[in-house]
Amino acid sequence: xxxxxxxxxxxxxxxxxxxxxxxxxxxxxxxxxxxxxxxxxxxxxxxxxxxxxxxxxxxxxxxxxxxxxxxxxxxxxxxxxxxxxxxxxxxxxxxxxxxxxxxxxxxxxxxxxxxxxxxxxxxxxxxxxxxxxxxxxxxxxxxxxxxxxxxxxxxxxxxxxxxxxxxxxxxxxxxxxxxxxxxxxxxxxxxxxxxxxxxxxxxxxxxxxxxxxxxxxxxxxxxxxxxxxxxxxxxxxxxxxxxxxxxxxxxxxxxxxxxxxxxxxxxxxxxxxxxxxxxxxxxxxxxxxxxxxxxxxxxxxxxxxxxxxxxxxxxxxxxxxxxxxxxxxxxxxxxxxxxxxxxxxxxxxxxxxxxxxxxxxxxxxxxxxxxxxxxxxxxxxxxxxxxxxxxxxxxxxxxxxxxxxxxxxxxxxxxxxxxxxxxxxxxxxxxxxxxxxxxxxxxxxxxxxxxxxxxxxxxx
Amino acid sequence: xxxxxxxxxxxxxxxxxxxxxxxxxxxxxxxxxxxxxxxxxxxxxxxxxxxxxxxxxxxxxxxxxxxxxxxxxxxxxxxxxxxxxxxxxxxxxxxxxxxxxxxxxxxxxxxxxxxxxxxxxxxxxxxxxxxxxxxxxxxxxxxxxxxxxxxxxxxxxxxxxxxxxxxxxxxxxxxxxxxxxxxxxxxxxxxxxxxxxxxxxxxxxxxxxxxxxxxxxxxxxxxxxxxxxxxxxxxxxxxxxxxxxxxxxxxxxxxxxxxxxxxxxxxxxxxxxxxxxxxxxxxxxxxxxxxxxxxxxxxxxxxxxxxxxxxxxxxxxxxxxxxxxxxxxxxxxxxxxxxxxxxxxxxxxxxxxxxxxxxxxxxxxxxxxxxxxxxxxxxxxxxxxxxxxxxxxxxxxxxxxxxxxxxxxxxxxxxxxxxxxxxxxxxxxxxxxxxxxxxxxxxxxxxxxxxxxxxxxxxx
Numbered sequence: 001x002x003x004x005x006x007x008x009x010x011x012x013x014x015x016x017x018x019x020x021x022x023x024x025x026x027x028x029x030x031x032x033x034x035x036x037x038x039x040x041x042x043x044x045x046x047x048x049x050x051x052x053x054x055x056x057x058x059x060x061x062x063x064x065x066x067x068x069x070x071x072x073x074x075x076x077x078x079x080x081x082x083x084x085x086x087x088x089x090x091x092x093x094x095x096x097x098x099x100x101x102x103x104x105x106x107x108x109x110x111x112x113x114x115x116x117x118x119x120x121x122x123x124x125x126x127x128x129x130x131x132x133x134x135x136x137x138x139x140x141x142x143x144x145x146x147x148x149x150x151x152x153x154x155x156x157x158x159x160x161x162x163x164x165x166x167x168x169x170x171x172x173x174x175x176x177x178x179x180x181x182x183x184x185x186x187x188x189x190x191x192x193x194x195x196x197x198x199x200x201x202x203x204x205x206x207x208x209x210x211x212x213x214x215x216x217x218x219x220x221x222x223x224x225x226x227x228x229x230x231x232x233x234x235x236x237x238x239x240x241x242x243x244x245x246x247x248x249x250x251x252x253x254x255x256x257x258x259x260x261x262x263x264x265x266x267x268x269x270x271x272x273x274x275x276x277x278x279x280x281x282x283x284x285x286x287x288x289x290x291x292x293x294x295x296x297x298x299x300x301x302x303x304x305x306x307x308x309x310x311x312x313x314x315x316x317x318x319x320x321x322x323x324x325x326x327x328x329x330x331x332x333x334x335x336x337x338x339x340x341x342x343x344x345x346x347x348x349x350x351x352x353x354x355x356x357x358x359x360x361x362x363x364x365x366x367x368x369x370x371x372x373x374x375x376x377x378x379x380x381x382x383x384x385x386x387x388x389x390x391x392x393x394x395x396x397x398x399x400x401x402x403x404x405x406x407x408x409x410x411x412x413x414x415x416x417x418x419x420x421x422x423x424x425x426x427x428x429x430x431x432x433x434x435x436x437x438x439x440x441x442x443x444x445x446x447x448x449x450x451x452x453x454x455x456x457x458x459x460x
Numbered sequence: 461x462x463x464x465x466x467x468x469x470x471x472x473x474x475x476x477x478x479x480x481x482x483x484x485x486x487x488x489x490x491x492x493x494x495x496x497x498x499x500x501x502x503x504x505x506x507x508x509x510x511x512x513x514x515x516x517x518x519x520x521x522x523x524x525x526x527x528x529x530x531x532x533x534x535x536x537x538x539x540x541x542x543x544x545x546x547x548x549x550x551x552x553x554x555x556x557x558x559x560x561x562x563x564x565x566x567x568x569x570x571x572x573x574x575x576x577x578x579x580x581x582x583x584x585x586x587x588x589x590x591x592x593x594x595x596x597x598x599x600x601x602x603x604x605x606x607x608x609x610x611x612x613x614x615x616x617x618x619x620x621x622x623x624x625x626x627x628x629x630x631x632x633x634x635x636x637x638x639x640x641x642x643x644x645x646x647x648x649x650x651x652x653x654x655x656x657x658x659x660x661x662x663x664x665x666x667x668x669x670x671x672x673x674x675x676x677x678x679x680x681x682x683x684x685x686x687x688x689x690x691x692x693x694x695x696x697x698x699x700x701x702x703x704x705x706x707x708x709x710x711x712x713x714x715x716x717x718x719x720x721x722x723x724x725x726x727x728x729x730x731x732x733x734x735x736x737x738x739x740x741x742x743x744x745x746x747x748x749x750x751x752x753x754x755x756x757x758x759x760x761x762x763x764x765x766x767x768x769x770x771x772x773x774x775x776x777x778x779x780x781x782x783x784x785x786x787x788x789x790x791x792x793x794x795x796x797x798x799x800x801x802x803x804x805x806x807x808x809x810x811x812x813x814x815x816x817x818x819x820x821x822x823x824x825x826x827x828x829x830x831x832x833x834x835x836x837x838x839x840x841x842x843x844x845x846x847x848x849x850x851x852x853x854x855x856x857x858x859x860x861x862x863x864x865x866x867x868x869x870x871x872x873x874x875x876x877x878x879x880x881x882x883x884x885x886x887x888x889x890x891x892x893x894x895x896x897x898x899x900x901x902x903x904x905x906x907x908x909x910x911x912x913x914x915x916x917x918x919x920x
Binding site for chain 2: 015016017018020023046048049052055056169172173175178179180181182183199200201203204205206207227228231234235236237238239240242259260262263264266267270271273274275277278279280283284285289290292293296297299300303304306307308310311314315318321322325326328329330331332333335336337340341343344346347348350351352356357358359360361362366369372373376377380381384385388437440444448
């Protein structure tokens with residue numbers, strides 16, 4: 001508690017950042033076991049903020065909070081939580097509390113919550129649901145993870161082609177099982193095939209007697225139920241869509257995806273790219289120290305192998321280094337510059353692939369471009385490091401060696417930076433996966449090989 | 461053209477990826493100067509796809525396309541383009557074409573288009589607009605760039621507190637200047653202060669006689685007009701908002717921000733983080749080779765300074781390296797592992813700051829955590845590289861030196877990886893800006909210093 005009060009003073013207040021008072025007060029309510037006080041207090045906070053609170057406190061405090069809150073807990077809080085964390089908490093909750101807490105969630109949120117649980121625990125949670133909800137969730141789980149089928153909601157707002165605006169509005173007024181929020185009415189033909197969407201704003205502006213078919217927006221896109229969630233998110237972003245009907249193989253309407261779900265996927269995908277490029281998996285701040293250490297180990301292990309490879313290259317030139325120790329001093333410069341230049345190209349390539357700006361139509365042009373950018377910066381930095389090598393050791397040929405190695409390595413860096421992600425993408429792998437390590441392996445090996453190789457040839 | 465046909469075969473077809481046939485056909489229409497054919501052909505494509513087409517073809521082809529298309533061009537295409545590119549194209553277009561093309565765009569799109577133009581060109585484009593539009597755009601431009609004021613649309617759908625559902629719907633049916641799409645009606649008091657929102661889905665479900673005040677959703681958030689766009693995007697994502705009213709200092713309604721704008725900002729912000737971490741600025745594939753070379757130069761220049769710094773550290777140990785050349789062979793391993801571990805921590809920290817998961821309430825806990833993860837992985841890899849050093853050169857103390865340096869450097873990597881972004885953030889700088897280079901400077905210097913320092917002390 002003391003520590004908390006301290007850090008609070010040190011950091012300036014930020015918009016939307018969790019107030020330390022939220023954490024402080026909840027921990028206080030737990031300490032004195034004041035259930036009613038806490039429930040009343042938390043009513044003023046959005047479930048997403050309470051989920052963040054869970055992520056910020058210690059594991060023992062999380063359990064204590066769940067226990068004190070009990071059946072009054074808001075299921076939305078679980079839906080907003082990190083998946084690993086919600087799974088851990090659900091596991092410890094008795095069946096009757098699970099059933100009470102998940103009662104108000106929509107199907108797609110429940111699917112999101114249970115899809116990563118292990119089989120036994122998943123069944124236990126599903127058994128706690130009402131039978132209708134359970135069937136709907138099981139149906140969604142039949143679609144592969146990461147597809148539109150998992151993302152879509154099954155609560156639909158649709159109208160047949162022959163209705164007019166008035167009939168549609170009357171129907172909406174009478175319906176009792178509509179989703180909480182919706183933005184369009186999907187117009188379907190007798191075979192359940194969507195033929196267009198009517199945005200609610202259009203419906204409200206039109207006269208009651210207008211035929212739906214006259215105001216329907218036929219320039220709409222349907223999402224195949226098996227489409228990957230990355231592509232769904234891309235489509236929402238590219239075409240500024242608010243909602244899109246999901247169809248099965250026979251083109252029949254089976255569900256609807258709304259922009260909030262797409263926005264979440266878009267954020268997750270960018271997050272994944274950043275983390276893969278940075279050499280970390282899907283970790284979060286709520287992971288334990290041991291879990292984090294274990295997660296990061298393979299990436300570091302892979303880097304160890306590539307750096308030992310670089311060392312083996314250096315070892316071939318031991319005699320050269322022994323003769324001119326300046327080489328040992330200067331050699332990290334070439335490798336380090338190559339690594340940086342390669343990472344630059346790689347970063348641009350990974351993003352361009354994600355936004356589909358880098359395609360088969362311009363791949364060759366971009367490869368040529370990156371090689372040329374590498375060559376140009378290589379020439380500039382060759383001149384600079386050439387001078388450094390010359391003036392530092394007063395030995396002109398050392399500058400020449402540095403300059404030659406620099407040009408070669410920055411060109412190779414550009415090529416590796418663009419080719420590695422393109423090749424991974426061609427094999428349908430994530431272009432960010434392991435590509436940082438692959439590119440720096442190339443630039444390390446080429447950097448040391450070129451520098452020490454040119455040195456051996458030119459200086460002796 | 462031949463090259464295009466070639467690459468088309470090499471890459472598998474992807475969903476939503478630009479078809480090579482679109483590029484091919486448009487270039488064909490330009491070649492034969494078939495204006496009508498091209499206009500007819502492009503009607504089937506979304507403006508966002510045509511904008512992508514512009515980004516994929518060569519600069520001369522872009523100008524030719526703009527010239528052939530002329531006044532028939534869809535302004536939306538410009539709104540969807542990379543900002544640098546749309547600016548270049550606008551500059552070359554005669555006034556009458558500009559005025560025709562931008563006529564149908566909404567205010568916020570025009571603002572987005574002209575805000576980065578230089579003053580003279582901006583005035584020329586604004587003069588081409590109709591007077592009402594021009595005033596609205598100039599008003600928006602008064603707000604600082606990157607704030608809610610620039611992001612919001614000024615076309616509002618609002619209703620006074622005393623109306624009922626029927627009156628509101630009748631008002632919407634009669635209004636002529638409503639935005640193309642909207643999702644909520646903002647209910648305001650006589651002082652123009654928003655007191656709640658009625659989602660259209662609620663409006664449609666309610667009976668005509670229901671008072672607006674009875675169905676208004678009072679749990680809504682208003683956005684201050686000066687709020688930064690990052691925070692706006694964060695709020696939309698955190699609270700699953702579809703639209704939010706923007707208010708001025710006196711809490712009066714001045715505009716509205718919708719989710720599609722927030723989604724774009726969210727994507728841009730993640731993109732910016734990735735690029736800053738990768739050591740590139742705001743570059744895109746449409747930049748020329750020279751512009752790209754110039755953009756990347758400062759990042760590489762900064763890296764050169766840090767790697768020369770590392771070389772200076774190594775130079776202090778020239779005598780040691782001359783005596784034991786194995787040190788030169790093994791020294792990159794420690795530095796490279798440190799760089800990787802530091803980048804891992806940095807990546808997690810930058811993302812956690814962006815999602816506001818890393819706050820003043822848990823900063824100390826996370827710093828301790830990263831130091832411990834560094835220590836644990838340091839111990840594991842110390843054992844591994846200790847063995848490598850021992851078996852490679854058959855020299856036990858070399859293994860000990862490697863192991864000690866590894867533990868120290870991985871701990872320092874964890875600390876630098878978390879402290880650098882936290883300190884940048886405290887000074888209100890972007891935590892991703894230059895932090896990669898700073899962290900690897902620390903791990904390079906500490907890596908070489910520890911390894912060669914321990915070697916000097918232990919081996920001699």
